[in-house]
Amino acid sequence: MKKNRVDIITLGCSKNLVDSELLMKQLLASGYTVSHDPEQIEGEIVVVNTCGFIADAKEESINTILNFAQAKQDRKINKLFVMGCLTERYMKELQLEIPEVDKFYGKFNWKELMQDLGKSYLQDYALCREITTPNHYAYLKIAEGCNRTCSYCSIPVMTGKYQSRSMEEIVGEVENLVAEGVKEFQVIAQDLTYYGLDRYKKMMLPELVERISDVPGVKWIRLHYAYPAKFPFDLLRVMRERDNVCKYLDIALQHVSDNVLTKMRRNISKQETLDLIETIRKEVPGIHLRTTLMVGHPGESEQDFKELITFVKETRFERMGAFPYSNEDGTYAYKHYNDEISDEEKQNRMDELMAVQEKLSSELNESKIGCIFEVIIDREETEYYVGRTEFDSPEVDPEVLVKKDDRIHVGEFYKVKITGSQPFELFGELYC
Structure with a gap:
């Protein structure tokens, strides 16, 4: 358990992700080490940003809170805070049912978390975020x-x-x-x-x-x-x-x-x-x-x-x-x-x-085979660079798997010729 480290878990949509990024910047500016959705929890403090849209999302949020409540009982973490849509909707019920949580915050009052940690909310950083997506x-x-x-x-x-x-x-x-x-x-x-x-x-x-x-x-x-x-x-x-x-x-x-x-x-x-x-x-x-x-x-x-x-x-x-x-x-x-x-x-x-x-x-x-598109490269994998066209949003739309080429760098735009397709992804190579 690392002192002054906060692990933030974000559930639900990209709108929740923005809130987590805003909180992360405040924590970093106040001297904390912060990790987002880490594979292994190492911080003394955990913040869960919940979703409450539909039944499956609510169930995932509650199970996540319960898992960390158990971790707190087992003394694997010191503090557990919960924020977001689920708590905005079911604050009183959650307070009664999961008393292990140190404090629940709604969708909009998460700034109080800084005060509860003994820190001030830094207005100079109000528009600043710690980006958790690729930097581009x-x-x-x-x-x-x-x-x-x-x-x-x-x-x-x-x-x-x-x-x-x-x-x-x-x-x-x-x-x-x-x-x-x-x-x-x-x-x-x-x-x-x-x-x-x-x-x-x-x-x-x-x-x-x-x-x-x-x-x-x-x-x-x-x-x-x-x-x-x-x-x-x-x-x-x-x-x-x-x-x-x-x-x-x-x-x-x-x-x-x-x-x-x-x-x-x-x-x-x-x-x-x-x-x-x-x-x-x-x-x-x-x-x-x-x-x-x-x-x-x-x-x-x-x-x-x-x-x-x-x-x-x-x-x-x-x-x-x-x-x-x-x-x-x-x-x-x-x-x-x-x-x-x-x-x-x-x-x-x-x-x-x-x-x-x-x-x-x-x-x-299939109709795109042979066409040339501008593609932004999101990441490098073992066999391909993975990118998207202007017609593809991250996480939800098809990706373009681009043949490895030493001239390609993550976060840059390239002309790519489409050479093959599957229902939900395209294959391409750098177009010179």
């Missing part, structure tokens, strides 16, 4: 919370109303990160497209992206988690005109059946969804769309599911993920619907949907 890319969180009222989603229960950060603060953070060597930014929020409505009284995402794009040294900007209803179409102009804004958009559609969309309270119809996709692809030629779809929502009939399958086959999303409905307490669906579809049926539907996408992904990737 970082996540950029532009807002907290969500004002949508989707039936199935517990995020607003945990994070509250939408809170946009100021453009000046966000651009300042980008400038700081560029100075540290970051070239690629994954712009994230629970809902990107709402950005600015609370602070500026109008959708400001297009202007924000332009201002980030203007920062010298920003090579790629990639946008995650757009909401389809009342989409800010001027964003498409920005994507088309700015070379460093990737032709990539992550927009969670969830479903296409009018019946299910209504039950989900998505505020958009099937025809509006189809029109939106058509407009996006027309205005930004070559764009790659990533979407997320849900199966098994209460009221989803066999016909609704077949409609969804047909939609995926005809739309041919370049990137797609899916997940089964989870009956989360505190949500509209939990209060007003019966979760009548069995877990087995939900899983079967998800498997069928992803099998369709795998075939489509195989065809789309």
